[in-house]
Amino acid sequence: MLEINCPYCGLRDEEEFACGGEAHIARPLVDNPISDKDFADYLFYRDNPKGVFLERWRHSAGCRRWFNVVRDTVSHHILEVYPIDTKPSTKAGRAAYQASWRRQSPAEAAARKVPQKTRKTSISKR
Numbered sequence: 001m002l003e004i005n006c007p008y009c010g011l012r013d014e015e016e017f018a019c020g021g022e023a024h025i026a027r028p029l030v031d032n033p034i035s036d037k038d039f040a041d042y043l044f045y046r047d048n049p050k051g052v053f054l055e056r057w058r059h060s061a062g063c064r065r066w067f068n069v070v071r072d073t074v075s076h077h078i079l080e081v082y083p084i085d086t087k088p089s090t091k092a093g094r095a096a097y098q099a100s101w102r103r104q105s106p107a108e109a110a111a112r113k114v115p116q117k118t119r120k121t122s123i124s125k126r
């Protein structure tokens with residue numbers, strides 16, 4: 001049995017949590033230029049490594065909040081727990097984040113907001 005340190009509630013049994021799968025999957029913006037194949041890669045492909053893996057977890061029987069975990073899938077040892085909108089800070093977590101094929105994927109590039117051009121708005125006179 002795992003014990004997971006919820007960043008909001010503290011150490012709890014694994015039974016209180018639900019795993020949400022791979023973390024750091026960026027959703028392409030609605031208006032994106034990627035192909036159907038690249039979108040399918042984003043939507044359906046998930047990593048399942050032997051070793052360090054970045055996962056999303058939810059404290060479903062507690063605060064119901066999501067957070068990320070760096071976990072070794074062989075030993076089940078949790079190396080780090082960190083907020084959902086941040087990146088891992090441990091060396092192993094950062095290496096796993098950078099090594100993911102997603103960092104170079106068209107879907108992830110399409111998830112970044114493009115700075116909008118400043119538009120000149122005209123006020124119509126009636």
Ligand SMILES: [Zn+2]
Pocket residue numbers: 006007008009010059062063064065
């Ligand atoms: Zn919690």
